Amino acid sequence: MADTSDKSLTNSKDNKEQTNSTPDPELLIKHPLQNSWTLWFYKNDRSRNWEENQRKIITFCSVEDFWALYNHIEPSSKLLSGCDYSLFKEGIKPMWEDAKNNRGGRWLINLDKKQRINCLDNFWLEVMLCLIGETFGDGSQYVNGAVVQVRGKGDKIGIWMGDSTKGDCILAVGKRTPLGFEAHHDSMKKSGSTAKNRFIV
Numbered sequence: 001m002a003d004t005s006d007k008s009l010t011n012s013k014d015n016k017e018q019t020n021s022t023p024d025p026e027l028l029i030k031h032p033l034q035n036s037w038t039l040w041f042y043k044n045d046r047s048r049n050w051e052e053n054q055r056k057i058i059t060f061c062s063v064e065d066f067w068a069l070y071n072h073i074e075p076s077s078k079l080l081s082g083c084d085y086s087l088f089k090e091g092i093k094p095m096w097e098d099a100k101n102n103r104g105g106r107w108l109i110n111l112d113k114k115q116r117i118n119c120l121d122n123f124w125l126e127v128m129l130c131l132i133g134e135t136f137g138d139g140s141q142y143v144n145g146a147v148v149q150v151r152g153k154g155d156k157i158g159i160w161m162g163d164s165t166k167g168d169c170i171l172a173v174g175k176r177t178p179l180g181f182e183a184h185h186d187s188m189k190k191s192g193s194t195a196k197n198r199f200i201v
Contacts, residue, residue: 030062030063030064030065031062031063031064032061032062033060033061033062033063033066033132034134035061035089035090035132035134036059036060036061036089036090037059037060037061037066037087037088037089037090037131037132037145038056038057038058038059038087038088038089038090038091038092039056039057039058039059039060039069039073039085039086039087040054040055040056040057040084040085040086040087040088040093040094041054041055041057041083041084041085041086042054042055042083042084042085042086042094043055043080043082043083044082044083050095051095054086054093054094054095057069057073059090061090063132066128066132070125070128073085075121076120076121076124076148076150076155077116077117077120077121077150079150080150081150081151081152082150082151083150084147084148084149084150085124085147085148086145086146086147086148087128087131087132087145087146087147088144088145088146088160089144089145092144092145094145094147094160096184100144100162101144101160101162101184102184103162103163103164103165103184104142104144104160104161104162104163104164104183104184105160105161105164105170105181105182105183105184105185105186106147106158106159106160106161106181106182106184107158107159107161107170107173107174107181108156108157108158108159108181108182109123109127109156109157109158110154110155110156111123111154111155111156111157112154113152113153113154113155115155116150116155120148120150120155120157123157124148124157127146127148127157127159128146130176131143131145131146131159135176136172136173136176137172137173138168138169138172139161139166139169139170139171139172139173140173141169142161142162142163142166142169142170142173143159143160143161143162143173144160144161144162145159145160146158146159146160147160159173161173161181164181164183164184164185
């Protein structure tokens, strides 16, 4: 009987040692991104001005932090009409007037409101992954961020570029998905909901 209890104690000690052991360091290392990114949320409150409606949510700099954020926010398809998510490089605000944006423009994906349920979340996720993964080739250095806008008539996803004169780099970004490119300067002068496209791919 003593032998049996001694074996039990030995097994119990072995289990405690395995439980208290240090985890594999590979599991603790975060995968850094080339740039830090900030998520913004815009809610249209008519009692406030546009800048007051734009709220900075969080800045992240690793793949793991991106997924932690993505898995804990409302999907874009569930946002109320008039709301936006914006994902921009840290230090750049999601507005035309920002010094990094005012000479730029945006590639635009227009979605019919019927596409919101089936397409919007997937398109927005793909765009965000292209942003944080810097997968736009030569154009990546000129990509400042992206915005998803939920509206009653239809939704938009815009990929914002910092310089509307860099045609080759703009086209490198646009070739990743079917888009039309609008310069911010042209958008400010538009009379309808869209401006004339400078580039189409």
